[in-house]
Amino acid sequence: MDEDSLAQVRKRVLSGGAERYHAANAAKGKLFARERIALLVDDDSFVEDGLYANSLAEGLPADGVITGTARIDGRDVCLMANDSTVKAGSWGARTVEKIIRIIERAYEYGVPMVYLVDSAGARITDQVDLFPGRRGAGKIFHTQVRASGSIPQVCALFGPSAAGGAYIPAFCDVVIMVEGNASMYLGSDRMVEMVTGEKTTLEAMGGARVHCAESGVGHFLCKTEPEALDTVRRYLSYLPANWQQKPPAAQASDSPASVDLGALVPASERQAFDMRRYVKGLVDEGSFFEIHALWARELTVGFARLNGEVVGVLGNNSMFKGGVLFVDSADKATRFIQLCDAFNVPLIFLSDVPGFMVGSAVEKQGIIRHGAKMITAVSEATVPKICVVVRKAYGAGLYAMAGPGFDPDATIALPTAKIAVMGAEAAVNAVYANKIAALPTDEERAAFVAARRAEYEQDIDVMRLASELVVDAVIEPAQLRTEIGRRIAAARTKDRSFSRRRHGVTPV
Numbered sequence: 001m002d003e004d005s006l007a008q009v010r011k012r013v014l015s016g017g018a019e020r021y022h023a024a025n026a027a028k029g030k031l032f033a034r035e036r037i038a039l040l041v042d043d044d045s046f047v048e049d050g051l052y053a054n055s056l057a058e059g060l061p062a063d064g065v066i067t068g069t070a071r072i073d074g075r076d077v078c079l080m081a082n083d084s085t086v087k088a089g090s091w092g093a094r095t096v097e098k099i100i101r102i103i104e105r106a107y108e109y110g111v112p113m114v115y116l117v118d119s120a121g122a123r124i125t126d127q128v129d130l131f132p133g134r135r136g137a138g139k140i141f142h143t144q145v146r147a148s149g150s151i152p153q154v155c156a157l158f159g160p161s162a163a164g165g166a167y168i169p170a171f172c173d174v175v176i177m178v179e180g181n182a183s184m185y186l187g188s189d190r191m192v193e194m195v196t197g198e199k200t201t202l203e204a205m206g207g208a209r210v211h212c213a214e215s216g217v218g219h220f221l222c223k224t225e226p227e228a229l230d231t232v233r234r235y236l237s238y239l240p241a242n243w244q245q246k247p248p249a250a251q252a253s254d255s256p257a258s259v260d261l262g263a264l265v266p267a268s269e270r271q272a273f274d275m276r277r278y279v280k281g282l283v284d285e286g287s288f289f290e291i292h293a294l295w296a297r298e299l300t301v302g303f304a305r306l307n308g309e310v311v312g313v314l315g316n317n318s319m320f321k322g323g324v325l326f327v328d329s330a331d332k333a334t335r336f337i338q339l340c341d342a343f344n345v346p347l348i349f350l351s352d353v354p355g356f357m358v359g360s361a362v363e364k365q366g367i368i369r370h371g372a373k374m375i376t377a378v379s380e381a382t383v384p385k386i387c388v389v390v391r392k393a394y395g396a397g398l399y400a401m402a403g404p405g406f407d408p409d410a411t412i413a414l415p416t417a418k419i420a421v422m423g424a425e426a427a428v429n430a431v432y433a434n435k436i437a438a439l440p441t442d443e444e445r446a447a448f449v450a451a452r453r454a455e456y457e458q459d460i461d462v463m464r465l466a467s468e469l470v471v472d473a474v475i476e477p478a479q480l481r482t483e484i485g486r487r488i489a490a491a492r493t494k495d496r497s498f499s500r501r502r503h504g505v506t507p508v
Contacts, residue, residue: 017085078106118159252308312340315350353397384491
């Protein structure tokens with residue numbers, strides 16, 4: 001082949017699919033896959049592999065997927081991007097092989113893997129070539145699972161991720177979805193109606209907001225594609241290249257001077273306050289990066305920086321469901337704890353938890369199983385762990401928030417802290433229900449309850465807990481940031497071995 005012919009083939013491949021498909025995507029606010037890559041990575045850093053895959057076939061430039069290495073903010077990554085102008089980004093045999101190879105390379109090099117997904121799934125016409133074999137589509141997922149916890153894997157979803165292809169996002173650490181265009185589903189709306197009789201739409205069944213606010217499969221909901229790509233960059237800025245490295249440090253900054261942590265916490269434990277504001281007042285200004293912000297909002301999780309160093313924060317948010325732990329919030333915590341532990345991110349637990357939810361509905365959903373899963377994650381995490389009892393830690397909620405029995409590097413209590421099997425009102429009712437009922441007047445009942453509450457509060461007084469070494473320190477809110485920072489710094493050299501075994505049996 002002469003140079004002119006090669007240049008023509010290259011130009012054709014780089015152009016993607018037919019112009020009408022480009023126009024249709026543009027009308028939906030969608031960028032060309034190569035434009036997405038250019039916006040995401042550092043200038044002139046992308047090196048492409050498999051550009052000429054299936055180039056002898058008609059209408060299949062690069063076989064519908066772009067793969068290669070690049071740099072983001074000066075750090076190496078591997079990436080893949082479905083080209084939805086080519087057969088709707090569907091998978092052929094060479095598509096699958098390219099995706100497998102680039103994930104293998106990311107794992108081998110020890111660098112993050114970025115997935116820019118916009119795919120209709122497998123080409124049914126090519127199923128024998130791409131589906132069942134040893135290097136078939138299943139090998140993509142096997143390779144992702146092997147890489148999980150070894151390298152960061154982040155998915156930005158710009159269009160559909162259909163059928164088996166929906167598992168590429170599912171096996172990533174986080175999924176970023178563009179509202180209005182992104183969707184994930186195992187069966188299309190037509191298939192669902194055929195199989196179950198249910199009439200639905202792709203948006204109602206698997207749209208971005210559904211997955212980010214209801215199912216929890218999505219982690220970030222974005223309005224535009226540039227916002228989604230910026231979220232990829234920001235997410236990776238908190239993580240090391242792989243499990244053997246430390247998270248990248250940044251220039252230290254102070255917490256916001258305008259936030260008074262003591263004033264944020266109401267005196268009454270029945271009065272709600274926004275834990276997100278508390279976190280932002282504790283960490284370096286502007287550094288809090290919330291994950292799963294729309295799902296299971298009774299628990300707030302995210303990355304932040306403390307004195308320039310990356311930390312992971314979990315805090316019960318009484319603004320939503322009183323901060324009680326439910327099935328979804330237990331799952332949310334489990335995943336985030338495992339993510340931080342995998343990539344050497346110290347954990348800060350900010351406890352204001354009444355406990356796990358009770359009742360027939362949550363029991364049928366498996367609240368015990370899901371709670372056990374969260375407590376397992378807390379137990380297995382060997383990064384520095386700091387438990388801060390901001391206001392209350394009742395029942396198994398204390399355990400789920402890395403209480404003293406779970407080898408935290410410190411249990412710190414604020415003066416507002418209460419640690420108990422249950423709150424005073426519930427405890428008095430549990431012990432004295434019959435006696436309260438036997439009292440003749442409302443006044444006598446109220447006086448009796450008030451007296452018993454006072455006795456109970458004295459029994460669980462935070463200074464008594466400190467004197468019994470249940471907590472390691474009682475700290476004024478103004479000193480909390482300094483205390484946590486010093487304790488995390490001291491714990492960075494800790495022995496991270498946990499148990500003599502291959503792996504546990506997770507109560508999933």
